[in-house]
Amino acid sequence: MVEERDVVIIGAGIAGMTAAKELRDLDPLVLEASDRVGGRIWSQQRGDLAVSVGAHMFPPPDSTVGRMVTEYGLEVLPIPGSMLNVALRGELVRDSRPELLPFKLPLSVRGRASFARAGLKVKKIGDEYMKLAVPRPDESSADVRMRLLQYGGDRSFADFLGPLHPEAAEIYRALCNRTIAEPDQISEGSMAALFGHVWDSGDLGRNMRGGSGLLPDAMGRDLADHIRLQTRATRLAFDGAGVTVGYEGPDGAGEVRARAAIVAVPAPDLAPFMADAMTPGFAAAVDRIRFGPHIVTSIRTDETEAMPWDDIYSILTPDLGFTMFFNHANALNGTGAPKQGSVLMVYTGADRGRALLGKTDDEIQQHHLASVDRLFPELRRHIVELWTLPWEHAGPFGAPGRWRAQETLEHGLGGRVFMAGDWVSDFVSMETAALTAVDAATEVRALIERGGPRTPKAKPNATKRDPEAAKRVQSFFGDSSSREG
Numbered sequence: 001m002v003e004e005r006d007v008v009i010i011g012a013g014i015a016g017m018t019a020a021k022e023l024r025d026l027d028p029l030v031l032e033a034s035d036r037v038g039g040r041i042w043s044q045q046r047g048d049l050a051v052s053v054g055a056h057m058f059p060p061p062d063s064t065v066g067r068m069v070t071e072y073g074l075e076v077l078p079i080p081g082s083m084l085n086v087a088l089r090g091e092l093v094r095d096s097r098p099e100l101l102p103f104k105l106p107l108s109v110r111g112r113a114s115f116a117r118a119g120l121k122v123k124k125i126g127d128e129y130m131k132l133a134v135p136r137p138d139e140s141s142a143d144v145r146m147r148l149l150q151y152g153g154d155r156s157f158a159d160f161l162g163p164l165h166p167e168a169a170e171i172y173r174a175l176c177n178r179t180i181a182e183p184d185q186i187s188e189g190s191m192a193a194l195f196g197h198v199w200d201s202g203d204l205g206r207n208m209r210g211g212s213g214l215l216p217d218a219m220g221r222d223l224a225d226h227i228r229l230q231t232r233a234t235r236l237a238f239d240g241a242g243v244t245v246g247y248e249g250p251d252g253a254g255e256v257r258a259r260a261a262i263v264a265v266p267a268p269d270l271a272p273f274m275a276d277a278m279t280p281g282f283a284a285a286v287d288r289i290r291f292g293p294h295i296v297t298s299i300r301t302d303e304t305e306a307m308p309w310d311d312i313y314s315i316l317t318p319d320l321g322f323t324m325f326f327n328h329a330n331a332l333n334g335t336g337a338p339k340q341g342s343v344l345m346v347y348t349g350a351d352r353g354r355a356l357l358g359k360t361d362d363e364i365q366q367h368h369l370a371s372v373d374r375l376f377p378e379l380r381r382h383i384v385e386l387w388t389l390p391w392e393h394a395g396p397f398g399a400p401g402r403w404r405a406q407e408t409l410e411h412g413l414g415g416r417v418f419m420a421g422d423w424v425s426d427f428v429s430m431e432t433a434a435l436t437a438v439d440a441a442t443e444v445r446a447l448i449e450r451g452g453p454r455t456p457k458a459k460p461n462a463t464k465r466d467p468e469a470a471k472r473v474q475s476f477f478g479d480s481s482s483r484e485g
């Protein structure tokens, strides 16, 4: 029997669940391929800390995600200290203002001059980007996204920088790798977004006490009646005035027919179930989206005494086997809580990350730990837990020309299939993903209100619910992976 719904949502990451929350009164059905919700937000709680292989920096309380954090009674702690720490050739330069880095880093005279010259250009585009990011009166978030994508959107960051001294090039390459790309793959504007958001905004973000995964877990529990785990969409087809989505679930194949659909899966996951539904123009737009890898290892340690990384949140590591080092225990400093060990995260991005795809977790850990030894030799003897996740598609980045896809992506398909997720936006983050979901939900609501609901609202009938599936979701949230382990 084909189920009937007003709206079906594919993917239960932050985007899919935000859309489901917005449309709760329309009784949405969310199909999620994996056995957990949260997608690229994934952590496992260890007391106030958590091992984490996904998103960790949260936006402010007055954002879409920030409001959900408050609504679910979760606690985020401001990240103290500086993001601008760089380890290079065995030296750790701490807490630097960006303009002082060329003088503090161990560089030759020529390398220093080249790095400083490029730094002035980069500062300018970061400032310009942040000015452009301020919404203008009567503008929609789609207007802002388009404006930001167009900014520096046709030129690669490498072309923008021009020739660099190899020592300067090494540092800018690491900054691009942090954003999952190489300098000749990513647009000037996308790097301006990184410089603007991460270094020039003055806001270092916040970490969630107990781990980022507590947010998707809370959303998943709240929406449990609507979510079907281990249920992968295998086909999406237009069907008269609606959409039919075929899926493979724990009990076999099924179909749901809905008036509208929100597709909240990463762009590389679209083709397997949507290839036939895409127009050539839409397929060409999706083709412009690039995703890159992050090979992540989360490291938990058990020390109770002070360590040299305690007051540092992040370190850029251009000449090590990972691109970034994060200390997620840093946000607990100043809360008065006794030290419970540390949780650190390292990741290798872009081509250097790609080279690690296909290696075993053990090989990746040995690769990462060899570099940890060079950075903090005292760390290894305190390690009690390692968790590695090689994300092949860790996130999207804006390649030159990416903005040309935007209008098509914002419109969706056939007036009834709408896209949501970080790749539909100008910047990779949980907040931008959630915002696109709010917009997609607004489109769906308008469509359904125009045509009248397919089914009486909030009146589930036998064909609309699968009690076994609801139980599976409940039991999953009953012993959630993000709870204390």
Ligand SMILES: Cc1cc2nc3c(=O)[nH]c(=O)nc-3n(C[C@H](O)[C@H](O)[C@H](O)COP(=O)(O)OP(=O)(O)OC[C@H]3O[C@@H](n4cnc5c(N)ncnc54)[C@H](O)[C@@H]3O)c2cc1C
Residues within 6 Å of the ligand: 010, 011, 012, 013, 014, 015, 016, 031, 032, 033, 034, 036, 037, 038, 039, 040, 041, 053, 054, 055, 056, 057, 058, 059, 231, 232, 233, 234, 264, 265, 266, 269, 273, 294, 296, 347, 391, 394, 395, 420, 421, 422, 423, 428, 429, 430, 431, 433
């Ligand atoms: C290592 C790392 C660090 C990050 N750090 C930060 C950070 O500090 N701050 C920040 O804001 N962001 C960060 N991000 C980015 C952030 O995690 C993402 O932008 C955001 O979580 C994307 O959410 P989404 O819902 O768009 O996609 P996803 O989280 O990828 O969710 C998509 C879901 O769709 C499901 N799916 C796929 N195909 C199908 C199918 N056929 N049928 C059904 N379901 C399907 C997937 O299983 C998944 O659950 C980080 C990401 C990574 C990987």
